[in-house]
Amino acid sequence: MPPASLFRATSFRLALSYLGIFTVSAMALLALVSWSTSMFIEWQVQETVEAEASGLSEQFRERGLVGLTELVGERSRQDIERRTVYLLADGEGRRIAGNLFGWPSAAENPGWARFVIERMGEGRLVTEVLGRTYELAGGARLLVGRSLADARRVKSAINRALGWGLALTVLLGIVGGYVTSRHMVQRVESMSRTATRIVGGDMGSRMRISEAHDEFDSLADSFNEMMDEIQRLVEGIRTVTDNIAHDLRTPLNRLRSRIDLTLLGAGDTESYRRALEETLADADNLLATFNAILTIASVESGQRLHHFEPCPLDRLLGDVAELYEPLAEEKGIALSWQAEPGLSIEGDRHLLFQALANLTDNAVKYTPAAGTVALTLATGAEGIELAVADSGPGIPAEARGKVLERFVRLDSTRSTPGNGLGLSLVQAVARLHGAGLRLEDNAPGLRVRMVFPV
Amino acid sequence: MVAAMRILLIEDDAEASAYMAKGLKEAGHTVDHAANGTDGLFLATSERYDVMIVDRMLPGVDGLTIIQTLRGSGNATPVLILSALGKVDDRVRGLKAGGDDYLVKPYAFAELMARIEALIRSGAAATASETRLKVEDLEMDLLARSVSRAGKPIDLQPREFRLLEYLMRHAGQVVTRTMLLENVWEYHFDPQTNLIDVHISRLRQKIDKDFDQALIQTVRGAGYTIRAAR
Numbered sequence: 001m002p003p004a005s006l007f008r009a010t011s012f013r014l015a016l017s018y019l020g021i022f023t024v025s026a027m028a029l030l031a032l033v034s035w036s037t038s039m040f041i042e043w044q045v046q047e048t049v050e051a052e053a054s055g056l057s058e059q060f061r062e063r064g065l066v067g068l069t070e071l072v073g074e075r076s077r078q079d080i081e082r083r084t085v086y087l088l089a090d091g092e093g094r095r096i097a098g099n100l101f102g103w104p105s106a107a108e109n110p111g112w113a114r115f116v117i118e119r120m121g122e123g124r125l126v127t128e129v130l131g132r133t134y135e136l137a138g139g140a141r142l143l144v145g146r147s148l149a150d151a152r153r154v155k156s157a158i159n160r161a162l163g164w165g166l167a168l169t170v171l172l173g174i175v176g177g178y179v180t181s182r183h184m185v186q187r188v189e190s191m192s193r194t195a196t197r198i199v200g201g202d203m204g205s206r207m208r209i210s211e212a213h214d215e216f217d218s219l220a221d222s223f224n225e226m227m228d229e230i231q232r233l234v235e236g237i238r239t240v241t242d243n244i245a246h247d248l249r250t251p252l253n254r255l256r257s258r259i260d261l262t263l264l265g266a267g268d269t270e271s272y273r274r275a276l277e278e279t280l281a282d283a284d285n286l287l288a289t290f291n292a293i294l295t296i297a298s299v300e301s302g303q304r305l306h307h308f309e310p311c312p313l314d315r316l317l318g319d320v321a322e323l324y325e326p327l328a329e330e331k332g333i334a335l336s337w338q339a340e341p342g343l344s345i346e347g348d349r350h351l352l353f354q355a356l357a358n359l360t361d362n363a364v365k366y367t368p369a370a371g372t373v374a375l376t377l378a379t380g381a382e383g384i385e386l387a388v389a390d391s392g393p394g395i396p397a398e399a400r401g402k403v404l405e406r407f408v409r410l411d412s413t414r415s416t417p418g419n420g421l422g423l424s425l426v427q428a429v430a431r432l433h434g435a436g437l438r439l440e441d442n443a444p445g446l447r448v449r450m451v452f453p454v
Numbered sequence: 455m456v457a458a459m460r461i462l463l464i465e466d467d468a469e470a471s472a473y474m475a476k477g478l479k480e481a482g483h484t485v486d487h488a489a490n491g492t493d494g495l496f497l498a499t500s501e502r503y504d505v506m507i508v509d510r511m512l513p514g515v516d517g518l519t520i521i522q523t524l525r526g527s528g529n530a531t532p533v534l535i536l537s538a539l540g541k542v543d544d545r546v547r548g549l550k551a552g553g554d555d556y557l558v559k560p561y562a563f564a565e566l567m568a569r570i571e572a573l574i575r576s577g578a579a580a581t582a583s584e585t586r587l588k589v590e591d592l593e594m595d596l597l598a599r600s601v602s603r604a605g606k607p608i609d610l611q612p613r614e615f616r617l618l619e620y621l622m623r624h625a626g627q628v629v630t631r632t633m634l635l636e637n638v639w640e641y642h643f644d645p646q647t648n649l650i651d652v653h654i655s656r657l658r659q660k661i662d663k664d665f666d667q668a669l670i671q672t673v674r675g676a677g678y679t680i681r682a683a684r
Contacts, residue, residue, distance in 0.1 A: 287560060291644060298541060307543050322613055323639060326652040350542050354643040361646045422646060
């Protein structure tokens with residue numbers, strides 16, 4: 001992957017901006033830590049100074065200026081680490097004892113002061129000091145202070161550690177962002193390549209699904225499902241086109257030949273009339289086939305084009321049975337129906353009626369005299385079952401899938417009327433309603449079940 | 455057949471409308487033809503017609519708008535909508551707009567004629583709420599749900615009763631198989647077999663078998679009618 005595309009990648013920009021936000025907040029946090037550390041250190045210094053001063057003032061109360069002078073001198077000598085500053089001066093500002101030799105001008109007044117000293121005790125020492133000046137009874141003044149050098153060292157050590165931490169954070173962020181976005185870019189680019197292949201005509205191409213089961217996988221999965229559906233529809237259209245070409249061309253040709261022949265012959269009015277009537281019948285058949293194709297196409301094109309309403313299935317079944325009962329009787333077939341009352345689904349009643357009528361029509365058409373056709377509606381294990389069973393010749397198991405295809409007719413002589421679209425429409429209607437269509441052996445005969453999951 | 459009618463035909467397909475006008479004139483009706491929606495709406499509002507045939511997709515003003523405009527101005531002339539859009543939803547939309555019947559292209563001329571005549575008849579009959587129907591010696595009592603011929607009661611199944619009722623309400627007119635399916639069974643579907651013929655022949659068994667004069671007639675290439683044979 002070229003670096004340019006990586007830096008363009010949304011994921012990388014996203015990673016960068018997260019990094020920015022993170023850095024700023026980490027810096028704010030570190031500043032707070034650093035500030036509160038120095039506050040704490042300063043407070044500790046003050047405590048130390050005050051503890052020192054209170055010890056000294058006790059001495060002053062007990063033994064007066066002499067005792068204090070002694071103690072200050074002793075303490076000054078003891079402070080070999082040169083951390084604590086002492087200075088005791090009389091009313092005129094003359095030094096009495098301590099390890100400082102001049103009164104710092106910043107500490108002239110009683111109270112806290114911060115000042116820099118250059119000498120301490122015997123040697124030279126440049127350091128910042130936080131100290132407090134006390135006025136003593138009798139005009140003497142005492143200055144107690146503590147070097148801030150230790151505090152500075154602690155503070156800078158902490159700051160250094162914080163700085164390194166920040167640098168490491170930023171580095172990790174950059175590396176992590178790069179790795180993450182490179183991963184994302186690769187997956188997006190793989191998807192984009194697949195899409196390009198599909199656009200290029202390779203309809204069978206599909207997105208790769210990784211083991212991770214992440215959002216990309218679910219996106220790829222949805223995309224693949226969408227492509228399956230599109231492919232199914234496209235193939236459906238292709239099949240229809242092929243079949244229209246095949247199954248409509250033959251009757252159209254026949255129709256044309258008949259007209260041709262009629263015009264060639266020296267016909268009388270009667271033969272013309274007969275030819276016209278036959279032509280009209282042909283045209284009607286063609287239209288019926290055409291309408292069936294259109295209906296299937298419209299049903300397959302999806303749900304939103306159809307009017308769904310609650311359909312009481314028991315009534316639907318009764319209506320179909322009643323419609324076909326005289327026809328069955330005429331053929332000497334016993335048509336029976338049995339419906340569990342109160343079963344209803346959301347659906348298009350006209351299409352459901354058409355589907356059930358097609359099944360019943362087939363059953364009555366293929367069942368020989370003295371046979372039976374049974375329509376049933378019941379709640380089964382899988383849902384609501386609408387079944388049409390007959391005692392006819394049935395369909396061999398290996399042909400059951402095939403009869404659902406358009407224009408497929410098992411009767412190759414085509415001696416029975418029909419266009420081979422009946423079951424295709426049933427299947428399309430079943431699919432539209434989310435129902436499964438099962439063709440089974442009725443031993444003897446065929447049983448077709450439409451199962452509506454509930 | 456019914457008396458001569460004044461018919462307005464709004465249809466932009468010149469050849470189709472020429473055939474239709476010719477057929478309607480041969481049946482004894484007067485036909486005005488408009489080839490676009492604007493002219494059609496003008497004629498529909500300025501003249502009086504017994505029935506209008508309106509194509510749904512028209513240049514200018516579309517068919518449904520014409521019907522809505524007419525209904526909005528209180529014009530109740532029966533309207534038959536012609537359309538290439540044949541789904542149930544399209545049909546419902548057409549009837550909601552104020553159409554009285556909906557015929558999907560392509561159609562048989564006999565179907566068109568039968569529906570136009572049915573429209574005019576139902577327009578006239580809608581005012582009188584009949585309780586008894588009578589064709590020759592066949593009588594139907596709509597309240598008692600009973601049928602008798604020459605005084606002899608005839609026992610009919612509920613659907614047979616409705617089938618006969620529809621035929622008798624349109625006595626003397628041709629009713630097509632599709633009209634029967636839509637009005638008696640109330641489903642829009644294409645039967646693969648001539649189911650209606652079987653139902654009619656059953657009805658004939660009960661109505662006509664024991665009598666000299668057959669009342670239910672088959673009209674070749676069109677459908678059925680109930681009347682005394684001539």
